[in-house]
Amino acid sequence: MDNADMEKTITVRDCWMSFPGKQSGSEIHVLERVSLDVAKGEFVCIVGPSGCGKSTLLNIVGGFLKETRGEVLVEGAPVDGPDPGRIFVFQENGVFPWLTVEQNIGFGLLSRPVAEREERVKHYIAMVGLAGFEKSYPRELSGGMRQRVEIARALAADARVLYMDEPFGALDFLTRLKMRADLIRIWQAEKKTILFVTHDIEEAVQLADRVLVMTKRPATIAEEVRITVPRPRDLDSPDYLAARDRIFAIMGMDAHGGGAV
Numbered sequence: 001m002d003n004a005d006m007e008k009t010i011t012v013r014d015c016w017m018s019f020p021g022k023q024s025g026s027e028i029h030v031l032e033r034v035s036l037d038v039a040k041g042e043f044v045c046i047v048g049p050s051g052c053g054k055s056t057l058l059n060i061v062g063g064f065l066k067e068t069r070g071e072v073l074v075e076g077a078p079v080d081g082p083d084p085g086r087i088f089v090f091q092e093n094g095v096f097p098w099l100t101v102e103q104n105i106g107f108g109l110l111s112r113p114v115a116e117r118e119e120r121v122k123h124y125i126a127m128v129g130l131a132g133f134e135k136s137y138p139r140e141l142s143g144g145m146r147q148r149v150e151i152a153r154a155l156a157a158d159a160r161v162l163y164m165d166e167p168f169g170a171l172d173f174l175t176r177l178k179m180r181a182d183l184i185r186i187w188q189a190e191k192k193t194i195l196f197v198t199h200d201i202e203e204a205v206q207l208a209d210r211v212l213v214m215t216k217r218p219a220t221i222a223e224e225v226r227i228t229v230p231r232p233r234d235l236d237s238p239d240y241l242a243a244r245d246r247i248f249a250i251m252g253m254d255a256h257g258g259g260a261v
Contacts, residue, residue: 007039007040008037008038008039008040009038009039009040009041009042009074009075009160009161009193010036010037010038010061010073010074010161010193010195011036011037011071011072011073011074012034012035012036012037012057012060012061012070012071012072012073013035013070013071013072014033014034014035014069014070014071015031015033015034015035015057015060015067015069015070015071015072016029016031016032016033016034016067016068016069016070017029017030017031017053017056017057017060017065017067017068018030018068029217029218030053030056030217030218030219031053031056031057031060031067031218031219031220032218032219032220033220034057034070034219034220034221035221036212036221038193038195039193040193041191041192041193042193042194042209042210043184043187043194043196043207043208043209044194044195044196044208044209044210044211044212045196045197045198045203045204045207045208045210045211045212046058046195046196046197046198046211046212046214047197047198047199047200047201047204047211047212047213047214047247047251048213048214048215048216048219048251049214049215049216049217049251050199051217052214052215052216052217052219053214053217053218053219054197054199054214054219055165055166055197057197057214057219058163058165058195058197060072060079061074061079061163061195062079062082062086062088062163063079063080063081063082063083063086064082074086074161075160075161084108084157084159085158085159085160085161086159086160086161086162086163087153087154087157087159087161087162087163088163088164088165089147089150089151089154089162089163089164089165089167090150090165090166090167091165091166091167091168091169091170094150095138095146095149095150095153096138097137097138097139098137099137099138100134100135100136100137101125101130101133101134101135101136101137101138101141101149102121102125102134102135104138104149104153105121105124105125105149105152105153105156106118106120106121106156107153107157108153108156108157109121109156109157120156121156123156124152124153124155124156125152127152127155127186127189128148128149128151128152128155128182128186129148129182130145130148130149130152133145142175143170143171143172143175144171144175144178144179147167147168147171147179148179148182150167151167151183151186155186155190155192159192160192160193161192161193161194161195162192162193162194162195162196163195164194164195164196164197165197166197166198166199167179167196168180168198168203169198169199169200176203180203180206180207181232183207184206184207184231184232188231196208201244201247201248201251202235202244204247205227205229205233205240205243205244205247206233206235206240208227209226209227210224210225210226210227211224211225211227211243211247212224213225213247213250213251222250223250225243225246225247225250227243229243
């Protein structure tokens with residue numbers, strides 16, 4: 001089904017964002033004329049040059065920042081702040097160090113009956129591959145395992161939308177590859193709507209249904225690249241490499257990182 005025919009979860013229209021500059025009366029223009037849609041259950045990645053405003057855009061959609069002008073709708077309503085049904089997963093670890101794995105995952109379920117809470121926690125611990133670590137504290141876990149806890153906590157709280165801001169950026173290469181595969185498996189099972197910011201073009205092409213490529217600041221959406229490679233994706237397939245190289249070209253680079261951004 002074409003994206004235009006699907007139920008839209010996120011709609012951004014003509015979004016602009018400016019911040020006050022250091023000098024009195026001056027402004028720093030970060031975003032201009034940004035428009036995008038994300039369909040229900042879709043996995044969309046945003047890439048672009050470092051510092052272009054990817055995270056700013058995600059924070060606007062998530063309700064942590066208010067756009068200077070434009071319209072931002074999520075699930076049909078204007079965004080006026082964070083919502084418990086739409087959860088952020090950050091690069092910097094957001095788990096509570098004083099709680100165990102199961103306590104962290106169950107944190108958003110404290111108002112639920114005990115039996116339901118325990119069942120949901122058990123289900124998502126198994127889904128993210130943390131069985132056997134229920135009683136462990138974050139300090140006893142690897143970085144990848146702590147990110148799994150954070151993803152499980154979002155899923156257990158029944159978030160309908162996940163906003164992910166470079167969640168695997170601090171992990172080593174092999175752990176990132178494993179986490180990407182795990183995230184796709186979980187997304188295919190849960191069909192949450194995911195808007196995912198990354199600086200890693202390979203990661204975007206491996207994960208997304210569509211990749212939105214942003215320009216330099218003040219940033220807008222330069223182009224949308226639809227990824228049609230079947231999952232699990234063969235990272236050496238001609239279609240995968242063509243999509244990757246197309247994004248590099250839009251950003252003024254080649255696949256080896258050459259060119260100016």
